[in-house]
Amino acid sequence: MGSTVPWNADVLDIIISHLPSRDIASLALTNSYMMACASPHLYSTLAFTFSMAREYPALKTPFSTVCAHPELAVHVRHVDISTIPFAGARFSAVFLREADEALAICDNLVSFRCSANAVIAFIPVLRDKRWLRSMRVNVDTYPHIRCAELLDLPLLSDLALDWMPVHVSHMLPVWTIILGETLTSLTIFMSASMNEDLLKSALQQLPGLLELHVVGCPQLYHDAVLGLTHLTPRLKRLSVSAKFDLAGGADTPLSLPNLQHLSIDVRLTSAPIGMSSELSAMAVATLVGRIADLPQPPHLKSLRIRAPSHSSIHFILLNQLASSFSSVSLEDVSFLDCSFDPKSLSAFAKYCATSVSLEALEIALPMRDLVGFARALSSSRSLRVLRIQHQMVAPDAIRYLLKSVPALQEIWTKNGIWTARSGDRVAFEPTVIDSHDGLDKYWFAR
Structure with a gap:
């Protein structure tokens, strides 16, 4: 790759698109031709993470680089x-100025995310971005008198x-x-x-909506949201907060014919000591059961x-999943922020055995x-990835x-991906996961 003979630009672009960010940066330093080919990939995303904020101002930001070039x-x-560094008790004025100046000259901007509570500084410059199509912003302290500016966005x-x-x-x-x-995805968070x-x-106003995520809103639990899904018949992705003690929810009509991806955030307003796992399982099992029993159940x-x-993952939930989705196309299941109860092993084994389409599982x-967990996993003939x-x-x-579960091919851990090699199920090598470390992402988003 260090040759002075230029590679075909189209071929090189394809190669670079499959490289981790750190390798692209190293490649760009090889020569001016490589720099020209790598720059569209290196600067496609300008990200500022929590780890970068800890090193600011010693660390040069991507915004200052774009301003200089x-x-x-x-x-x-x-x-x-994801965050904005502080200068004393206030946000750094230097950082905000550099970010604003960089945004002003980024005419091809497609998406903008600002998890920090300072979006008001960027709204004026965003109004001129004609290609802007995706935006996530924290509007906690957005002033009432400037709400009209939001209506002028692309x-x-x-x-x-x-x-x-x-007021927002x-x-x-x-x-x-x-x-x-134009809007196909709406997220309302906290x-x-x-x-x-x-x-x-x-x-x-949004009959063409494909994604709806309403999470962490105390006045909008699952029944309130599900009762409105008839307004969005094309919905494919849905995220809701569920609580067990909501009364009268079973009578709410549902309409989810095209739903493919469901995320459930379980919230217990009050639970007796030692009962949180059971109540969580009952809340999710009830919701999943209602969806599975629809006249036109989603796939x-x-x-x-x-x-x-x-x-912990309770057997009540596992039994409900086994009975509701054993014969349909559920391919990817994630149990987040909860432990695995050994008492649920038999129910887990049953679920693995009956879920004929399950390909990926995320679990603690x-x-x-x-040994018992591996034995339960081995009941699945379709599971390929364990996260x-x-x-x-x-x-x-x-x-x-990997040795005990014949169908298993990959295990994703915090530090990388372990892959079983064909013909030798004992020799494994970790692969580094390339990602934007430290970016503030929704847990329900892929």
Whole structure:
């Protein structure tokens, strides 16, 4: 690759697109030709993460680089700001100025994410981005007098609003009238002011919506959201918060004929000591059962369940999944932030055996009963990928699982991907996972 003879640019572009970011950066330093080929990939996304903020201002930001080299701005398609560094008790004015100046010259911007509570500094410059289609912003302290500026943004197809205050919530139905023909994905995250009437007014303008995520909103639990899905008949992705003690939910009519991906955030307002796992399981099992029993049940492909802390995967939920989705196309299941109860091994084995389409599973390993867990996994003839959450797992345990579960091909851990080699199920090598470390991402988003 260090040859002075130029490679075919199209071929090189394809090769670079498959390389990790760190390798692309090294390749760009080889010569000016490689730099020219690598720059569109290196500067496609300008990201500022939590780890970068800890090293600021000693660390040069990608925004300052673009300001110093304006010719790079043409390559920028995505901006992702997970946090903003402080200067004393305030956000760094230098950082905000550099980011604003960089955004001003990024005319090809397609998506903008700002999880920090400072989006007001960027809205004026975003109004001129004609290619902007996706936006996630924290509007917690967005001032009432400047709400009208949001209505002047380009016609978005993907809108995510975090921590909406009352005045922004009341403006959402007006905003959706403007975005009615273009918006296909709407996310409302952690908004105490959003209620069923406001959501209904917004969804009435969005019959073509394909994705709806309403998570962490105390006035909008699963029944309120599900009761409005008849307004969005094309919905393919849905995320809701579920609680067990909601009364009268069973009578709410549902309409989810095209749903393929479901994420459930379980929230227990009150639970007796030692009962959180059982109540969480009952909440999810009830919801899953209702969806599976619809006259026109959806063909779910993925299911993500996030339980309250200190909960475990209960056999009630596993039995419901086995009876509801054993013969349909559920391919990917994730149990997030919950441990595995060894008492549920028999139900887990039954679920693995009956889920004929299950290809990927995300779960916490029960290290105290790894043998029983592996035996249960081996009941599946379709499982190919196992994702292990937030755990440091010994290589011997990885090797044991790959050896004990014939269908298993990959195990994804915190530090990389272990792959079983054909013909020799004992020789494994970890592969580094390339990702934007530190970016603030929704747990329910892929």
